[in-house]
Amino acid sequence: MTVRNLSGYTRFITDLEQRWQSFQEQRAEYMLQQARYGSAPEKIAEDILKGFFSLALDWPLGNINNQLGYADMVLTHQGIKKLVVEVKRPGSLSWEKQSLSRALEQAYRYAQEQRVTTIAVSDGDLFFAADIRNGGLVERLRLCLTTDTSTPNLYWVSVDGIHRPTEQLVAITEVDTAPTRMQAKQEGTTAIGDTELLHPKHRVPARCFGYVGNPLKPATWKLPCRLIDGSPDEKHLPGAIRAVLTNYRGAYNKTIPEEAIPDVLVRLGKAAWEAKKMPGQASKPLVSYQLLYDALYQKDRLEEIKSAINL
Numbered sequence: 001m002t003v004r005n006l007s008g009y010t011r012f013i014t015d016l017e018q019r020w021q022s023f024q025e026q027r028a029e030y031m032l033q034q035a036r037y038g039s040a041p042e043k044i045a046e047d048i049l050k051g052f053f054s055l056a057l058d059w060p061l062g063n064i065n066n067q068l069g070y071a072d073m074v075l076t077h078q079g080i081k082k083l084v085v086e087v088k089r090p091g092s093l094s095w096e097k098q099s100l101s102r103a104l105e106q107a108y109r110y111a112q113e114q115r116v117t118t119i120a121v122s123d124g125d126l127f128f129a130a131d132i133r134n135g136g137l138v139e140r141l142r143l144c145l146t147t148d149t150s151t152p153n154l155y156w157v158s159v160d161g162i163h164r165p166t167e168q169l170v171a172i173t174e175v176d177t178a179p180t181r182m183q184a185k186q187e188g189t190t191a192i193g194d195t196e197l198l199h200p201k202h203r204v205p206a207r208c209f210g211y212v213g214n215p216l217k218p219a220t221w222k223l224p225c226r227l228i229d230g231s232p233d234e235k236h237l238p239g240a241i242r243a244v245l246t247n248y249r250g251a252y253n254k255t256i257p258e259e260a261i262p263d264v265l266v267r268l269g270k271a272a273w274e275a276k277k278m279p280g281q282a283s284k285p286l287v288s289y290q291l292l293y294d295a296l297y298q299k300d301r302l303e304e305i306k307s308a309i310n311l
Contacts, residue, residue, distance in 0.1 A: 003168055008160040012058060013152055020150035023056035027124070027145065034090055042072075042089045045124035049073065049087060052127070052145060057158050071110040075162075082162050084111040088123040095142075100128065101216045108132065118162060129157050131166050134260030136213045136220070138166045139206075167308070202236075204228045210240050210264045211256050222255055223264065225271045232275035238288040241268055245291045262299045269296050269305045 003009050030047050034040035046066070053059040059075055068074040073085035086107035093099050103121040111119045111132060118140065120129035127145050130137040141156050155161040156169060198205055199218045206212045206221055208228060213220030223240035227233050243253055244264060256264060269292055272278050277289045285293075296302045 003155070003164065006160075009155055012155050012158050012160065016150050016152070016154065020056050023051050024148065026051045026055060030124075031090065040090045042087055045087050045090050045122065046072065048090075048124035048145070049085065049122055056150070057154060059159055069110060069114055071107075071114065074114070074116070077159060077162070081114055081116045082118060083129070083157070084114065084116045084119045086110070086119070086121045088121070090124045093121065093123040093126045095126065100126075101214075104128070104130070104137065104216065108137070120157070130215065133166075134257060134263060136211075136260075137215050138212070139215055140166055140169070199224070208233070210244075210267045211260060213255075223268065225268055232271040234275050234277070237268065237271055237275065237277070238286055241272070241288040241292045244268070245288075245295055262301060265292065265295055265299060266301050266305055268292060269301070270309060273305055273309055
């Protein structure tokens with residue numbers, strides 16, 4: 001069953017466009033101060049985000065908590081902290097600038113202190129949410145809050161969607177959350193689709209690697225295993241496997257935390273199975289793929305992979 005078949009998802013989508021338009025009208029009212037005086041304080045962004053969560057989404061106002069510890073906002077469900085939000089003054093963040101990275105580092109630190117595994121940063125214009133996974137971040141939602149049209153991907157930060165792991169994000173793919181190039185120029189930002197961060201050597205984004213320490217720092221992306229179109233990278237995949245499971249090129253891996261290895265093996269395993277290179281698929285599998293199969297068997301993760309790719 002995919003997320004689309006869930007009753008909670010259906011309820012969320014039913015009047016999403018109407019809720020989004022109401023949020024846009026409210027946001028425009030809050031931004032009048034910036035139009036009058038040329039700038040707006042962080043409090044305006046906080047007010048905008050309260051409207052975003054409670055009006056565009058479905059969070060009760062009482063579940064949006066301010067200044068818990070050092071966190072600007074913390075969203076709770078049944079008293080359990082689910083999302084830490086770092087808020088910046090309107091217009092202070094950009095997809096391309098270090099300001100976003102610094103805000104994420106702050107949110108990450110506050111979330112670790114409060115044992116929360118999902119974070120977000122926003123200035124009332126841009127919104128970025130991610131899950132903390134094995135010391136790094138896995139993107140959950142990237143959105144321009146000024147866009148006229150809503151997206152079903154908002155579900156991933158709704159009351160129901162925030163509980164669901166990032167592995168299920170592929171269930172909603174038909175709507176791009178990026179603003180159009182024309183919208184971006186009008187809003188003074190850059191279209192997200194034009195600025196997807198690429199690794200300087202491999203020229204692919206973070207989603208194409210087996211391990212991502214920080215999605216905003218390509219130097220932390222290790223083990224290329226997919227091409228930019230999402231298909232398995234058969235050229236680099238065997239080397240990525242050996243880098244984890246052998247003393248690849250005379251050296252053992254020292255950059256990937258041990259606790260992250262099982263999840264890394266699963267990501268490599270999914271790519272290998274899709275490429276039909278694993279034992280039982282290939283008549284004479286390479287040693288790399290046999291090593292990967294054996295490691296996944298030891299970690300009891302084989303069935304997880306087969307289920308994920310419908311084997």
